[in-house]
Amino acid sequence: MNIKELYDFGRDALLNQKFENPGLEASVLLLEATGIDKLNFYKNHDRLVIDSEIDKYKELIERRLTSEPVAYILGKKEFYSREFSVDGNVLIPRPETELLVDKAIIILKGFDYPSILDVGTGSGCIAVTLKDEIPDSVCVATDISYGALQKAKQNSKSNDCYPFFIKGNLLEFIKDNKFDLIVSNPPYVREKLFHKLDRGVRNYEPKSALVAGDNGLGIISKIISESMRVLKNEGWCLLEIGFDQSVKVIEMFELNGYKEIEVFRDLSGIDRVIKAKWKK
Ligand SMILES: C[S@@+](CC[C@H](N)C(=O)[O-])C[C@H]1O[C@@H](n2cnc3c(N)ncnc32)[C@H](O)[C@@H]1O
Numbered sequence: 001m002n003i004k005e006l007y008d009f010g011r012d013a014l015l016n017q018k019f020e021n022p023g024l025e026a027s028v029l030l031l032e033a034t035g036i037d038k039l040n041f042y043k044n045h046d047r048l049v050i051d052s053e054i055d056k057y058k059e060l061i062e063r064r065l066t067s068e069p070v071a072y073i074l075g076k077k078e079f080y081s082r083e084f085s086v087d088g089n090v091l092i093p094r095p096e097t098e099l100l101v102d103k104a105i106i107i108l109k110g111f112d113y114p115s116i117l118d119v120g121t122g123s124g125c126i127a128v129t130l131k132d133e134i135p136d137s138v139c140v141a142t143d144i145s146y147g148a149l150q151k152a153k154q155n156s157k158s159n160d161c162y163p164f165f166i167k168g169n170l171l172e173f174i175k176d177n178k179f180d181l182i183v184s185n186p187p188y189v190r191e192k193l194f195h196k197l198d199r200g201v202r203n204y205e206p207k208s209a210l211v212a213g214d215n216g217l218g219i220i221s222k223i224i225s226e227s228m229r230v231l232k233n234e235g236w237c238l239l240e241i242g243f244d245q246s247v248k249v250i251e252m253f254e255l256n257g258y259k260e261i262e263v264f265r266d267l268s269g270i271d272r273v274i275k276a277k278w279k280k
Pocket residue numbers: 090091092093094097119120121122123124125126142143144145148168169170185186187188208209210219
């Protein structure tokens with residue numbers, strides 16, 4: 001089989017199962033299986049592919065047909081123009097979370113040598129990116145999952161950027177240190193909406209990274225109330241939230257006495273990020 005025939009085979013298999021981007025995914029997996037680059041893929045459609053690469057490609061397409069996310073199949077995902085290694089221990093970094101990082105960078109520009117705490121770091125995408133973007137910051141990243149922290153440390157090394165990683169339950173382990181910014185993309189999906197998520201998300205991404213109690217607001221609520229103890233005066237709490245949670249989260253910040261609360265929409269026009277200042 002040549003490149004074109006193999007590509008058509010993969011694209012048609014994905015198309016038949018109603019995948020959203022069959023052409024794109026078939027080509028990405030073909031590049032992975034054959035090791036050819038994009039330019040050669042477009043220029044040498046009639047190049048013959050050796051049997052071992054054909055087998056490898058068919059295996060990757062089979063995996064995708066079970067709804068395994070492409071990022072897990074490739075073992076990597078781009079986030080904020082950096083590459084992050086991913087596996088089933090960590091949530092795949094999402095484009096929406098880049099908005100959280102944009103807003104964090106704006107906040108951090110107002111501080112000299114800022115201290116940052118990333119709660120629920122997962123792949124480390126937020127902490128590693130912030131440490132890289134603001135090199136004179138001190139960044140601490142925490143997660144309850146040992147497997148996630150191992151991945152985050154790997155990503156810290158591969159990006160040559162070194163936050164401190166600590167295993168712990170939310171902010172419990174922080175005793176005396178205070179931070180200028182607490183940032184988090186916490187689990188915020190309601191348990192009863194879990195079954196409505198995409199099959200690839202449900203079957204492959206860690207449920208503990210997605211779902212939170214109290215209608216999805218349990219972990220957000222704990223972060224907001226615990227952050228008051230851990231933030232410096234005039235420090236910021238910056239959170240990613242679910243599509244319908246902004247009203248409730250604003251209320252939580254207000255009830256706890258935070259000021260200057262502001263919500264930001266993502267590219268789809270959904271309330272996605274919220275910031276609030278802790279002022280005594
Ligand atoms: C939505 S994922 C975010 C991962 C990463 N920060 C990102 O934006 O891609 C939430 C993360 O919070 C972690 N987590 C869940 N419960 C936690 C807890 N009680 N304490 C600390 N981390 C927790 C999960 O293990 C997961 O890695």
